[in-house]
Amino acid sequence: MKTDVVVIGGSAAGLAAAITAAEEGVKVALFEKYPYLGGIAKLGMGIAAVESRLQRERAFPFKRDDAFRLIMEHTDWRADARLIRAWVNEMPRTIEWLENLGVEFELLDIYQSPEFIVPTGHLVKRTRRVVMPPDEAKWLGVTGEARIEPDKPSPIEGGRTAVMINIMAERAREKGVEIFTSSPVRKILVENGRVTGVISDVKGERTQVSCKSVVIASGGFCHNKEMLKKYTGFELGTDIHVLHGVELIGDCIQMAWDLGAAKDCMAPAILTEPLLPYEPNLRCAFNQPFNLVVNQDGRRFVNEEKLGANWVHLAYAMVRQRNKCAYVIFDENIRRHMEEYGFEYIYYLFRPIRVKLDGRQFDESIKKALESKHSFLVVANSLEELAHKIGVDPSVLKETIEEYNFFCEKGYDALFNKNPRYLIPIKQPKYYATKYVLFMYTTVGGIKINEKAEVLNTDGKVIPGLYAAGDCAASVFAHDFSLSYMLWGANLSFALNTGRIAGRNAASYVKSIG
The missing domain is CATH 3.90.700.10 (Succinate dehydrogenase/fumarate reductase flavoprotein, catalytic domain)
Incomplete structure (x- = not known):
């Protein structure tokens, strides 16, 4: 099998990367480990953005500079300032891009507490019903009474962002993205320091895929007990529990490290619930x-x-x-x-x-x-x-x-x-x-990237042809996950925006090497 760009992971960041790369005119293949696209992104409500059309119509005073300053101050400037600026600058363009794909938004006008100080929320409108079958509901861990009756799976309606994910999946196929579900990537291939392909179990058959660029958008490692203990100090199932059933084990994060990628700050996307x-x-x-x-x-x-x-x-x-x-x-x-x-x-x-x-x-x-x-x-x-x-x-x-x-x-x-x-x-x-x-919903961080979503090695150099987006590279939230509350919808916003940045730069890299 041969393509230009391989995207690993079919959730928000992966779909954003795949569609964006395809729009740049390169061939794209997306590989998702599980039978379903979207993962935990289907359980969300909306995303953060500033200077969007809806906000401009309301003369919303909070601008990109304000968002940049808030994020950097909240992280005590431990986050990569250039990456944060790239994310913030992309926000309004990503909302417009999603609207052009067919996603509709409304501004969130009720925040649950005074600590939601920045009303950045763009709720995805329920323009269609997305009812997940029992198997998918069980996989996501939201069966029956939303984990309270886990042994009684039933069809349930997904979150608002399930509408967005389904629209993105449709547009990806329309734009020529080849999508392979139940097809985990086992290895990223590199020759002479450059990415040359991947090995994937496509529907159970070991397959080598030749490509010029790879985008890792595989999420975190919240179900990997060893990684969680080693890199965050938490004991899974004792200290902390996972809110969903999607088994995120960090295998692609480890693949990147095996290729020399630098580790970045890691933490659980922590919260507490009754x-x-x-x-x-x-x-x-x-x-x-x-x-x-x-x-x-x-x-x-x-x-x-x-x-x-x-x-x-x-x-x-x-x-x-x-x-x-x-x-x-x-x-x-x-x-x-x-x-x-x-x-x-x-x-x-x-x-x-x-x-x-x-x-x-x-x-x-x-x-x-x-x-x-x-x-x-x-x-x-x-x-x-x-x-x-x-x-x-x-x-x-x-x-x-x-x-x-x-x-x-x-x-x-x-x-x-x-x-x-x-x-x-x-x-x-x-x-x-x-x-x-x-x-925790997931973990954040693991793979160090720059403002172009290029993966950096331990010497701070770019690994040619390798990109990462979403939670596996979201070290900005590892410093203090409450950022995702202060800037409502920030976690999903980071995934979508870094996905687009990665897809665009991966396509540009493919064109540059012929």
Whole structure:
């Protein structure tokens, strides 16, 4: 088999690279390890951008220079400034490009907390239904009750970005991209320092593919226990868990390293979630700053304003705790407050939603969660009973709550300076609690690239013909993944934009060598 550009990976970055290279007039073949295209990109909502047509129409004041400055300051200038500038400059062009492919957007106008300080979100419009078959739903790990009933796969509707992925796949085929699913790449071939091809198991048959350039867009290594432990320090399945079933094992990252590629900063795309069903009232109730957060020892360790406001910061605080977990507690008094005055934070995934807690639906959700073997929910009539059920020392929890209630009565949190408006004492049964654990969507970083998405070797030199895009090269998020929250949709934006940059430069390289 012979082509000009091989793209490894059929998710957002890979499809963007393949389409862009094909538009430049070169032959492109895309190889996806799994039977389905899109991967976890199908579970998203939208992407970050600045200076788009929609934003210009609204006279949106946040510009590319502002985005560049925010990213660099947020990473303490540890990110590659030239790469960040290339990403930011590409943002409006990528939105226009996607619109020309047939993707429609609307601006996200509700952000779940004050810490979403930059409204960059471009929601993909649901211009078509994308219903994933049971096998794909199970593969993605969102079966039934979104992981709460993992043994009962059923067809589900994909996220908004599933619409975008399907449109991109259609356009890729229309533009002549050869797409091979269930076809993992096993090796990247190099002669005299230049990329010359790949070896892939195409539908189970070992095949050598000759090419002049390769774009690695294979994602992270969140399911590789050894790599995760070695490069991030986390124990998979103990310290941290994966939110989906796509087995990303970092094999192509290792292939790049084997060719001499430099390693770049790596980390899990970390966040924390409650062990609860995906039910709006229930989840929103626990993600409120009125609640109390304690560790396995029954002590406060974080300002509860991080609940719902910035799950990454809450996750980072949990990393320092024993068992790397947290328990969120509220009482009947706080429940009534949410019913009467409403939620402070509303997760955008649950739009539209009642601003106030629906008591009847909440009770139904409580009953369902208590019956589920896959969730962790406690309802107790006393603090001692609550402590025993969540496994903390009752005397310590009692002391913690007494101190917290004292702060509430004084209107000043002398420990973590929680906003006084959120200080509601916990003393009215029933008491509700759930457990939060660390999760990740993927890992970020691994392969070092420059602003042209060219892969660099350990001497800082370009490996001719080798490019990388998306999570496998997204070290910018490894410094502090909360960047993806501050700049809404940044993770997928990086994938799409570096994919386009890689595809364009890979095609240019092919033309330059004849």
